[in-house]
Amino acid sequence: MKELKILFIIAVLVGITYWGIEPYAHSKMHPHHEPATFAYADLKPLHLKGDPKKGAQAIMNNGCTGCHSIASQHIPAPMDPVAASASYGVRPPDLSNIAAVVDHKFLANFIKDPVKAMKLAHKFNAKRAFPMPNFYGSDQDLADIVAYLVSIAPKELSPKEAFETACGRCHNVRYDKWTVIGEKPKFKTEVQKADFELKLAKYEANLKKYLGTTPPDLSMFIRSRGPEYIRDFVEDPQKLLHGTAMPRVGLTKEATEKVIAYLEKVGDRKKEKRDKLGVWVLLYFVIFSVLAYLWKQKIWRELH
């Protein structure tokens, strides 16, 4: 009985200390924010119904493919990544999968006014224009373009594909050989390797000039930030890190979950194994403790 009392006192003291230095201290260090809703409520919905066929035409008429590739429709990129980054700061996204990861309301608002949708007015303004111009066409054209992008988007993307479209043009993931200019290939010669590295260095230098900072490698972000922070951050970066160069990219909830799944696979690949093995190890020590208790009882019985 006395020993249980001692154990109880220790548990209470340890519990209070733990509560103070972990949940409580962290709540003070990281002020509370509302969890992500992915509603993008500040953006106006587009109520018009679009026609994909007209959208395909509008894409051509408005010169979108002057910068953007649409690989799935055999429209190639006009420039290689390094040249594109020299012109625009970052390579413009391929549009094949864009509507599979980006919220459709966000997409329409983005085309209309990219800086507003991305919440980057502190970076791009009258003095420094965003590389993609605002869209001044009719709302019907806009609806058609979105409808077209939706029509060509694949129904199902792998976590890695979602990551590449959403994050992969700014962020490296070195633990998965992903670079901002694409997957790092197996090199046959030193020349190939040096050539690739030179391209990467040039692209990264352009990117840094464009954003004012080098976007972090995301290999360990699942451990350094955790899934909840990543989810809320991706939905609205300015809310969690005011003034950051990271744009709001307008991902849907599903696409964000895919990005998180990808980061987990890269940065915490042993999670499943850990969760499984833990149960067995704990079971082992429960049995160990029971046996130890029985042994102790047997030995101590003759002492009292």
Place this chain on the structure above:
Amino acid sequence: MAHFTKANSLHEWLDQRLAIDKLWKVLAAEYWVPKNINFLWAMGVVLLTMFSILVISGIFLLMYYKPDTKLAFDSVNYTIMQEVWFGWLWRHMHAVAASVVFLVIYIHMFTGIYYASYKRGREMIWISGMLLFVTFSAEAFSGYMLPWGQMSYWAAQVITNLFGGIPFIGKDLVVWIRGNFYVSDPTLTRFFMLHVLLMPLIIMAIIGLHFYSLRFPHVNNQDGEEIDFDAEAEKYKAGLKKESKVIPFWPVFISKDLFVLGVFLIFYFYLVFYHYEFAMDPINFDPANPMKTPPHIYPEWYFLWSYEVLRGFFFPVGSLSAMDMGLIAFGIANVIFFALPWFDKNDEVAPAARRSGFFVWFWLMVIDMIILTIWGKLPPTGFNAYIGYVAAVGFLALWAALPAVTARKKGLLGFVILMTLALYIAGYMEYAKTLGNGIVIVALFIIFYALFFLNPVFVRNRGGAQ
């Protein structure tokens, strides 16, 4: 040459040459421990187990770790955590054990304080134990640098910088410790050496000393009762197990320890697999970046209380800056527990519950250290700064009061309390900026520190009740 007869078994062969039977008796089968103990007496075995886990997991990690600022982070987070077979398990076990071992050390330490197991012949047990606390701290600090994450780097930057506060040699000392003007590759390689070679060697030697120091004064018991171990051991050997007040280490004491150990390991492995963030700070999974200061820099939880003693002094006193005041208190806090046997001014060995004044002192100390720990992590802004000050001054005040408490000198105790309250009021005025830093606060601190240093010297030991 000694006379050897032909051995009839391997056991006998070894016994002739190494006296293993006698050794076993001395170390275990006839190493006597009091019977009147509770599970807190098992913490030694728990600690030894944790230390073994740290050594073994450390050896496995050492096979893949690369002490180079360019390679360290990836060797830990990619090679060990993802490539090596069960590398993640060794790393989690190592990191969590390094944190949890301090929890057990604190329990072990405060058990010793509660039951007065640090005095009347047990001083060397206490001192060697405190040496282990200090060397474990150095071991933990150097180890925390190795993954070369953001907190590894910035904690190293902040903590090594503290040595700059030492008069005259401070600046040179910092460069000497770092091996450079700032924390960098030579810092990492020398802390690597400290972590995997020098500190473990010293720790193992002191563990030996700690065990040896138990031999003559013997282990204390729940009532602080003085036991004639030889007589009680004879009783036990004669079969009077119920009447004897002692038990042999093997198998009686260890049978209880193993049960406590088993329960503790359930807790430990639960943390290893499912709840490790407290020991593996997420921020440290960002690679070290000297150009980017994290918004909050804090040491690991077990250093927070002394860190808060440092931060608690938030205003200058006389010609001493807030930092100087903090460093003085911090320096004291890190060594003061060594002096516990001499701050305690009576020889009574009994649990705190039976030493009325000391009982209050003990729990105030526990509460104060918990407050220091929690506020050590909170941002020191606003009223938190004053709470930190109250707890830091409170920590020193408890030590200044201990000689008076244990010698039952009510007048002196009243004076210490009065001075402490005066410092609290003066500190609040500093905090509220209603009163500038004047001669009064300088005088208060001089008197306060005079009490702190003179009480243990001049208050006379009132002897013992035993």
